[in-house]
Amino acid sequence: MTTESPLLLALDLGGTFAFALNGALSAIRVARLDVVGVLTLGMVTALGGGIIRDVFIDALPPATFSDWRYLVVAAAGSLIAFVFGWRLTRLSRPILVLDAAGLSLFAVTGASKALDFGVGTGQAVILGAITAVGGGTLRDVLTGRVPVVLRSELYAIPALLAATVVVVADRTGVYGLPAALAAALLCFGIRMLGVRYHLDAPRPPGERHDWDEP
Amino acid sequence: MTTESPLLLALDLGGTFAFALNGALSAIRVARLDVVGVLTLGMVTALGGGIIRDVFIDALPPATFSDWRYLVVAAAGSLIAFVFGWRLTRLSRPILVLDAAGLSLFAVTGASKALDFGVGTGQAVILGAITAVGGGTLRDVLTGRVPVVLRSELYAIPALLAATVVVVADRTGVYGLPAALAAALLCFGIRMLGVRYHLDAPRPPGERHDWDEP
Amino acid sequence: MTTESPLLLALDLGGTFAFALNGALSAIRVARLDVVGVLTLGMVTALGGGIIRDVFIDALPPATFSDWRYLVVAAAGSLIAFVFGWRLTRLSRPILVLDAAGLSLFAVTGASKALDFGVGTGQAVILGAITAVGGGTLRDVLTGRVPVVLRSELYAIPALLAATVVVVADRTGVYGLPAALAAALLCFGIRMLGVRYHLDAPRPPGERHDWDEP
Numbered sequence A, B, C: 001m002t003t004e005s006p007l008l009l010a011l012d013l014g015g016t017f018a019f020a021l022n023g024a025l026s027a028i029r030v031a032r033l034d035v036v037g038v039l040t041l042g043m044v045t046a047l048g049g050g051i052i053r054d055v056f057i058d059a060l061p062p063a064t065f066s067d068w069r070y071l072v073v074a075a076a077g078s079l080i081a082f083v084f085g086w087r088l089t090r091l092s093r094p095i096l097v098l099d100a101a102g103l104s105l106f107a108v109t110g111a112s113k114a115l116d117f118g119v120g121t122g123q124a125v126i127l128g129a130i131t132a133v134g135g136g137t138l139r140d141v142l143t144g145r146v147p148v149v150l151r152s153e154l155y156a157i158p159a160l161l162a163a164t165v166v167v168v169a170d171r172t173g174v175y176g177l178p179a180a181l182a183a184a185l186l187c188f189g190i191r192m193l194g195v196r197y198h199l200d201a202p203r204p205p206g207e208r209h210d211w212d213e214p
Helices: A006-030 A035-056 A068-088 A093-116 A121-142 A156-171 A177-197 B006-030 B035-056 B068-087 B093-116 B121-142 B156-171 B177-197 C006-030 C035-056 C068-088 C093-116 C121-142 C156-171 C177-197
Strands: none
Touching: A006 A035, A006 A068, A006 A093, A006 A121, A006 A177, A035 A068, A035 A093, A035 A121, A035 B156, A068 B121, A093 A121, A093 A156, A093 A177, A121 A156, A121 B121, A121 C068, A121 C121, A156 A177, A156 C035, B006 B035, B006 B068, B006 B093, B006 B121, B006 B177, B035 B068, B035 B093, B035 B121, B035 C156, B068 C121, B093 B121, B093 B156, B093 B177, B121 B156, B121 C121, B156 B177, C006 C035, C006 C068, C006 C093, C006 C121, C006 C177, C035 C068, C035 C093, C035 C121, C093 C121, C093 C156, C093 C177, C121 C156, C156 C177
């Protein structure tokens, strides 16, 4: 499976669109940003994870930058959010759903592209997760928030699981559209359950529980 | 036009010096920093944009790092600000003017170098802007502020315009010193007008106007 | 001396372990993080400096990422801190000592690896310091703090001194285990003295002294 496969490209562009909408909506919601700020934050959220991945695997210039399709999809998602997003700014659900969609799709495509570049098994899993959380982490750093990957309910864990499914499927020769979609749905489902029930990964032993609601 | 052209080098070193002064003055103004902090922030502001650009175009090691002239100019600007800057720390105008100068020069040289490395038209425009705003964005992230590119009056737009002028001039075969200076002056003029009259890029529709002065 | 020398590898893994413990303990101390957040922050602190160095010297994929030994050591240090760290969270001394150890070891190995890749003398010194302070800077940015390199007592200066010792020893042909350990001890000693006596690098002239304790 090459990086030019229609499957990988379609999933990757889908994740790019979801993250662009999410990043731009976050920009409108958390800060007083103009059209440039919204566009910048949407594109950083959408393209940042793939750029970090491509630095790690030495696939420079980054595909998400040199391929105009990613730029157009990321810009389009950001502008759509800019024009229509103000009706949604009091609703946190669309932002969370779009973030979970981007997370799931990028975990799959990130791990898949890493495998194409011949990295080790563990590295491919980690790179899937980095691709998935990288854009959102840059978004949060730029808007002055502690990144969601550090603080939120089951954020990195579903991405790591999806990437693991991809790597195992690849190593056993069964990777294809069904496996990719199953991995993405697994990630999306766990993430949405975590959001719905405020599930957290284990906290350090001995931590006072009253820290949970300061 | 190669990256070794005297024109590109002179403009690039000029932008480096302006951003080094700006970054170091910002460091003195916003935080209680010692000489290392001032030097670090000056050099990050001056060299950061070019380093990000060189990662994107796979021109590693970054020119602004491996070429000692950039290091010396960036360090000299930072140290000058450290020694003489305390007299200016209550004046925001020099910081803004230096920032606009660095922004303008780097938009031109960033787009020009990107073209030399054969990137697409749209990518060259974006890389000009990234070169221009990258160092200041790192400066703001390191000092805990929301980056000026996300919040300020007409910051990225003049950089994008200057880069567009460079790319159009290059594609039509008229790029040279006059076109480069015209592009930089265009960016500088729009930026300073934006600062003077608090002009902003368009805000999202439906946004309450009382957000403007919280 | 190649990057595969046992000396460089041992010192580098030692620094990785120290920084992983430090980053994970910082995560437990400053923020309410779950196991993923602690592991992420430990690994970013441990591996970030080396990754930035490898981008600068075009040694991609980064050694600290593609070599599983670094990943295992960084993950192990983070998990040890996660399990046992809560007993230490009110003690700031272990965090400071581990940070000084990582700083010292990475300044030596960072400069040494940069020399192996043929960078200039000044660049090797700077890259030693970047390797030493890079992981901690990412840790601080991700947790919303102004990086220690910008604000603290003699942080970057001992790293620059250790890297200078390495570069001078290399250029004069006497680099080896004794010189490497001497450089690391020099850095560690100065850093701990700075912490103990609150020594600072020089402040800008004219600065009001009552800024020191706001």
